[in-house]
Amino acid sequence: MKLYEHMGKELFARCGIPVPRGKLVETVDQAGEAAAELGEVVIKSQVLTGKRGKAGGIAFVSNPGEAKKEAARIFDLKFDGLTTEKLLVEEKIQIEQELYLALTIDGAARRPLVLASLDGGMDVEEVAEERMIRWPVDNTIGLQDYMVREICRRMGVTGSLQKEFVKFMPKLYRMFREMDAELAEINPLALTPDGLIAADAKVTIDDDALYRHPQLPRITEKTALELKAEELDLAYVELGGDIAVMANGAGITMATLDMVQHYGGDPANFLDFGGGADIDKTTQALELLLATAPKVLLINIFGGITRCDVVAEAFVRVKENKGIELPVSFRLVGTNESEGRAVLEKEGIKTFNSMDEAVRHAVGLTA
Amino acid sequence: MSVYINQDTRVLVQGITGRQGSFHTAQMLAYGTKIVGGVSPGKRGQVVEGVPVFDSTFEALESHPADASILFMPAPFAKDGALEALEAGLKIIVLIPESIPLHDAMDIMAYARQKNAVVVGPNTFGLVSSGSSKIGIMPGRYFVPGPVGVVSRSGTLCYEIVGNLTNDGIGTTTVVGLGGDRVVGLHFVDVLKKFEEDPATETVVLVGEIGGSAEEEAAAYISSSMIKPVIAYLAGRSAPPGKRMGHAGAIIERGRGTFESKVEALSEAGVKVADLPTAVSPLVKNALDKT
Numbered sequence: 001m002k003l004y005e006h007m008g009k010e011l012f013a014r015c016g017i018p019v020p021r022g023k024l025v026e027t028v029d030q031a032g033e034a035a036a037e038l039g040e041v042v043i044k045s046q047v048l049t050g051k052r053g054k055a056g057g058i059a060f061v062s063n064p065g066e067a068k069k070e071a072a073r074i075f076d077l078k079f080d081g082l083t084t085e086k087l088l089v090e091e092k093i094q095i096e097q098e099l100y101l102a103l104t105i106d107g108a109a110r111r112p113l114v115l116a117s118l119d120g121g122m123d124v125e126e127v128a129e130e131r132m133i134r135w136p137v138d139n140t141i142g143l144q145d146y147m148v149r150e151i152c153r154r155m156g157v158t159g160s161l162q163k164e165f166v167k168f169m170p171k172l173y174r175m176f177r178e179m180d181a182e183l184a185e186i187n188p189l190a191l192t193p194d195g196l197i198a199a200d201a202k203v204t205i206d207d208d209a210l211y212r213h214p215q216l217p218r219i220t221e222k223t224a225l226e227l228k229a230e231e232l233d234l235a236y237v238e239l240g241g242d243i244a245v246m247a248n249g250a251g252i253t254m255a256t257l258d259m260v261q262h263y264g265g266d267p268a269n270f271l272d273f274g275g276g277a278d279i280d281k282t283t284q285a286l287e288l289l290l291a292t293a294p295k296v297l298l299i300n301i302f303g304g305i306t307r308c309d310v311v312a313e314a315f316v317r318v319k320e321n322k323g324i325e326l327p328v329s330f331r332l333v334g335t336n337e338s339e340g341r342a343v344l345e346k347e348g349i350k351t352f353n354s355m356d357e358a359v360r361h362a363v364g365l366t367a
Numbered sequence: 368m369s370v371y372i373n374q375d376t377r378v379l380v381q382g383i384t385g386r387q388g389s390f391h392t393a394q395m396l397a398y399g400t401k402i403v404g405g406v407s408p409g410k411r412g413q414v415v416e417g418v419p420v421f422d423s424t425f426e427a428l429e430s431h432p433a434d435a436s437i438l439f440m441p442a443p444f445a446k447d448g449a450l451e452a453l454e455a456g457l458k459i460i461v462l463i464p465e466s467i468p469l470h471d472a473m474d475i476m477a478y479a480r481q482k483n484a485v486v487v488g489p490n491t492f493g494l495v496s497s498g499s500s501k502i503g504i505m506p507g508r509y510f511v512p513g514p515v516g517v518v519s520r521s522g523t524l525c526y527e528i529v530g531n532l533t534n535d536g537i538g539t540t541t542v543v544g545l546g547g548d549r550v551v552g553l554h555f556v557d558v559l560k561k562f563e564e565d566p567a568t569e570t571v572v573l574v575g576e577i578g579g580s581a582e583e584e585a586a587a588y589i590s591s592s593m594i595k596p597v598i599a600y601l602a603g604r605s606a607p608p609g610k611r612m613g614h615a616g617a618i619i620e621r622g623r624g625t626f627e628s629k630v631e632a633l634s635e636a637g638v639k640v641a642d643l644p645t646a647v648s649p650l651v652k653n654a655l656d657k658t
Contacts, residue, residue: 105473107550107580107616108554108581110472110551111476111477112473125621139474140478206468206469208442208615209468209469209470209471211443235612237610239607248523249523249613250576250612250617251520251521251522251523251524251602251613251614252521252523252524252644253612254605254613255524255527255600255602261605262604262642270606270610270612302526302530303506304522335506354645355527355645
């Protein structure tokens with residue numbers, strides 16, 4: 001779950017990480033009032049896109065009149081289709097140097113990873129590989145001062161700035177661990193006459209650990225349909241084509257989409273209804289797909305813990321209750337395959353043995 | 368021959384009294400797995416599928432020595448269960464649950480390193496030594512003995528590919544599911560090393576997907592240290608960036624973990640990458656005919 005900048009900064013502040021003084025506002029007038037209180041300020045759109053600066057979502061102003069004008073302009077902007085609901089109005093800080101610091105998870109090392117660079121304030125992908133210092137942290141001992149000093153040495157940082165980092169970095173590490181973050185990124189990390197200040201905050205919390213953090217707000221970037229799928233505990237992604245796809249297992253669902261594309265078709269979605277789903281869940285998955293009004297429905301079942309007869313019965317149930325008008329390509333093999341086929345044959349629905357045949361048939365149906 | 372486990376491997380089932388735990392205990396026993404005990408706190412004295420249940424891993428081991436453990440408990444309790452199994456001295460831990468928090472997974476892996484133990488998963492179907500023992504939830508009938516080692520990040524897709532091999536009369540030595548999460552214990556490289564050393568494994572199949580860098584690391588290892596032929600299939604060619612495709616680890620982030628990067632790395636390492644799952648079995652047959 002991605003957090004808005006102001007929420008990330010709130011978490012930072014709670015862990016003793018310095019952030020600029022600021023106010024969260026929802027109207028143009030409030031933006032003016034905040035500027036009147038804080039003086040020279042920066043106004044920042046609170047949207048979940050990394051490119052808001054380039055899109056005009058950040059403005060520096062020196063008086064309340066300008067603040068109102070800029071706030072109004074930003075409220076009218078669209079960022080990848082998203083509008084701004086809130087603005088963060090912050091005191092302008094005196095930046096001597098822009099640095100980069102992040103904690104993330106290194107899947108290869110199976111450890112937290114510190115990323116640090118003297119080249120901050122730019123797109124992180126543009127930072128030269130050798131200028132980005134990477135330090136996997138042994139999480140049995142946590143981030144120790146000597147690690148910070150070594151990261152600093154590799155960055156070419158000495159003296160008072162190194163001392164600043166030794167104070168700063170362990171706070172970010174603690175927040176990253178305690179909050180179950182997947183990413184805690186500060187770009188830019190501002191070096192000011194008062195020391196290091198987090199001028200930005202990009203924090204992502206592990207969805208699977210949200211149950212441990214009831215105090216956090218719930219934010220979603222999902223479409224209405226994706227939310228409905230989440231409620232039903234289905235893995236669903238909208239893709240935009242005309243062949244609705246349903247399969248059991250993430251890998252095989254991806255492979256089914258790839259195969260649809262390989263044969264010239266255009267998948268409408270990714271829907272993995274999981275292993276061992278019961279008749280109700282399978283019914284709900286089918287109903288969800290039909291509601292998207294695709295041209296063709298492709299079902300690819302390789303039953304391990306998923307039972308073919310359950311899938312077939314769910315299909316018949318939906319057909320009887322809601323009607324299934326569109327053409328269907330059905331592949332059904334694995335556990336209780338003959339029982340499943342018998343159920344479908346009674347309804348006049350034929351099934352395929354191979355995934356390849358079923359996909360080609362589905363693509364042919366769209367022509 | 369097999370790697371990691373064989374017909375003598377003694378297994379504990381943690382979470383044995385649950386619906387999944389008891390069902391798969393029966394399935395594993397039917398396949399031939401030597402299950403010596405089950406653990407479910409507070410359920411001591413019960414018997415599941417003829418297997419005695421204990422309150423703790425330590426208690427089970429006092430009377431029933433074991434080598435491996437498979438966990439079926441809900442994700443929020445998996446860390447506790449895994450650490451208990453590791454401290455009690457088990458050397459192979461199979462984590463079936465999905466949605467284990469990432470920081471829990473990192474803690475489990477760190478402790479496993481200290482204990483010199485192997486963690487399979489989380490979010491895995493487990494592993495099977497074909498014809499002799501399975502520690503996992505895979506449908507047993509597709510796993511018949513033969514000369515091919517298989518390692519996969521996903522479950523059903525792996526069954527599909529192994530099922531095709533079986534239909535074509537090609538069996539497997541060992542099949543290992545790495546798991547679909549971002550932080551998993553075993554990586555491709557670990558299993559490839561075992562297959563390269565295993566005299567019974569003649570050819571290797573690698574089933575990967577978008578996200579992370581495990582396939583690229585595998586490519587580096589294959590190119591520097593492997594003689595046996597490797598056939599690969601990768602899922603996610605059509606996946607859009609920034610979207611999680613079912614598995615927590617299957618996501619293209621900041622331009623990393625793309626399908627193209629993985630295919631290129633593997634192809635350069637001399638791996639034949641099948642463009643369809645159905646194309647794997649013919650490629651394996653070709654490779655076997657040459658060896």
